Amino acid sequence: MTESTSFRAAVIDDEKDITISLSRILEKQGYDVTSYLAGEGFLENLKKKFYDLIFLDVNLGPQKLSGIDILKILKEKGFSGHIIIISGNADISTAVEALKQGASEFLEKPFNLKEVQRCIKQFEKSADLLKERDSLLSGIMSRYELIGSSSIMESVRKQIEKVALLKEPVLITGESGTGKELAANSLHYYSQRRGKTLYRINIAAITDSLLESQLFGYEKGAFSGAESPSPGLFKAATGSSLFLDEIGEMDVKLQAKLLRVVQEQEVLPLGTSDVISVDTRCIFATNRNLPDEVKAGNFREDLYYRINTFEIMMPPLRDHREDIPQLAEKILMDFSFENNLPCKELDSAVLEKLSEFPFPGNIRQLKNMLVKALIESGKEDLIKSEHLVLESGKTSQNISGIVSSDLFWETSPLAEKKRALERLYIQTQLNKHGGDLKSTAASLGLVVNNLYRKLKEYGINP
Ligand SMILES: Nc1ncnc2c1ncn2[C@@H]1O[C@H](COP(=O)(O)OP(=O)(O)OP(=O)(O)O)[C@@H](O)[C@H]1O
Ligand SMILES: [Mg+2]
Known part of the structure; x- marks a missing residue:
């Protein structure tokens, strides 16, 4: 057994005794084990959990996904961990089929401790080579996780x-x-x-x-x-x-x-x-x-x-407002971690304010506002309402101004109208920022070069 564990293992078997005995053996060797009595629950959890080693029973009961079905799904998903197929049938053709589908080994029921340990050892040999790369990748993957349960x-x-x-x-x-x-x-x-x-x-x-x-x-x-x-x-x-x-x-x-x-x-x-x-x-x-x-x-x-x-x-944030608390928590946690700051929570009044805000700049704007509020909160334990500045809070006022203007009521093709509104909005933001390209671009959620192109396109002089 390698010194550095803990490998993550899943045991999938409809016989409870088997899951218990395999889990015990694995846990004793420092594995982080999750057991499942059916493949459906395992697949559901797979979105959240990564496994290095999977013990998979072939027969998981009538009307249920079989071990071979699960093996196929895992391979389709690009799963590259070690899969040990277990079967009570001593059925050589199933074993061959499983190995063809990408299983690493076959364990026949009833098995003894020695056989299980041999399988584990075999896995650890191959895992030693892959472990470093895999852990690096799972770290990267969690960094690129799209938050939101809407x-x-x-x-x-x-x-x-x-x-x-x-x-x-x-x-x-x-x-x-x-x-x-x-x-x-x-x-x-x-x-x-x-x-x-x-x-x-x-x-x-x-x-x-x-x-x-x-x-x-x-x-x-x-x-x-x-x-x-x-x-x-x-x-x-x-x-x-x-x-x-x-x-x-x-x-x-x-x-x-x-x-x-x-x-x-x-x-x-x-x-x-x-x-x-x-x-x-x-x-x-x-x-x-x-x-x-x-x-x-x-x-x-x-x-x-x-x-x-x-x-x-990608939906605008206004179409999945229910994700705001979860997004806010992740944004604050990441920012605090990266900058070595204590992690702070949001006061409920802040969440209320955020839940009503239109967020024309979407999640990037939420992130900017939260980071500013976190800095503003200084030594206080909680981020409170007074620390939060709702940027472009005038948006609704502006919109109502536009709604009553001729621009809104004169009829022309939608594409043309969109351009006219975009031009007006950029011009307004540019004036608001005193002609400063960098801050205007930031407020519009654009890179400066992109804003510059738009100014050229619309003939606006900064
Ligand atoms: N679902 C999400 N979960 C967590 N963070 C998110 C999510 N969506 C966006 N973010 C964060 O919001 C910020 C803006 O996201 P991103 O740069 O991917 O947007 P974009 O659509 O490419 O914007 P632009 O069109 O301006 O380039 C990033 O910091 C990103 O990490
Ligand atoms: Mg982008």
């Missing part, structure tokens, strides 16, 4: 888990600050590509020519300054995933080149005619309404249809 967040998580295992591109949409980047990370770490680095690029943050060379790579001498060849992100991310953030900001000409890579999985680096094959899973995100952009001629229709087969819509 049904809408639950369905987002389910969608992520479902599409994670595919190779198809995924489009993540939603307003600013709703968690698109977090969802992209989560998607990568649920996929079988999780052992490799997730590559990322923010399309809004760099110029078109730099974007082209960074994405597709180049040969030496392809342009002035190209002193040595570069493989480009698609090639670098082969076998892994590439997160292309703010895809709505991409130049139409580059979109044509991107379409080819997404469709053919082939890249043509700048300055060469040799095509390179890649195996890169693309994850796209945007806060723009791409169908509107397609209509306006800013986004290629063929590219849109290629990337939106699997679309994950």
Whole structure:
């Protein structure tokens, strides 16, 4: 037995005596054990728990999932731990089937202590090699966990888990600050590509020519300054995933080149005619309404249809307010932990205030407000109402102003109206922040470059 435990084990058997005796043996050896009398309960808990070792009975009773069914589900989910199949039938064909499906070993009932210990030892040998990598990964995965037990967040998580295992591109949409980047990370770490680095690029943050060379790579001498060849992100991310953030900001000409890579999985680096094959899973995100952009001629229709087969819509916070207490707790805990501060709770009046706030900047705005309130609370044990500043609290007043203005009542196509409102809102925020781009961008939940593009687009002078 290795010195460092504790491994997490699950024992799934419909015979209570078996679960008790196996749990005892494992616990004695320092394992953290959970036992289940049926596979259904085990699968339900799997969302919250990770296991290194699973003892799985083949026959779990009539009308129930069998051990082989569970084995298949585990493999589909990309489970890479050690599975020991147990069976009372001494049925060699079941054993072969289980091993074919990816089980590591087969334990025949009735078994004795020695046999169980041999299985455990075998597992520990292989686990020693994988343990370090796995614990690192589970740490990363919990960092990218999407918090929220509302049904809408639950369905987002389910969608992520479902599409994670595919190779198809995924489009993540939603307003600013709703968690698109977090969802992209989560998607990568649920996929079988999780052992490799997730590559990322923010399309809004760099110029078109730099974007082209960074994405597709180049040969030496392809342009002035190209002193040595570069493989480009698609090639670098082969076998892994590439997160292309703010895809709505991409130049139409580059979109044509991107379409080819997404469709053919082939890249043509700048300055060469040799095509390179890649195996890169693309994850796209945007806060723009791409169908509107397609209509306006800013986004290629063929590219849109290629990337939106699997679309994950991140809901605005106002549509899952019930998650605010849970989100607030996690945000405060993470921030306090990262900054070595004592963890504080929120006064109920604060939660009440938060539950009524519109949160145009979504979860990012909630996070900013909570962090400020935490700092404001100084030495007090509790974060109270007076520490909380509801930023852009004038929103409802502004909205009612807009509602009564001509802008609201004059009829024009929705896309046009949206742009007019966006322009007005940006102009108002810019005035409010005295023309300061950095603070305006922060209040709008945008990166400065993105705001700058919008100002250019709308002809607003900062
Ligand atoms: N469900 C969630 N659980 C925990 N934290 C979340 C959740 N959703 C978002 N956050 C946090 O909110 C912040 C904003 O999220 P993120 O950057 O992913 O948003 P975004 O949709 O990409 O925004 P933008 O469009 O402005 O780029 C991050 O700090 C993120 O960790
Ligand atoms: Mg983002």
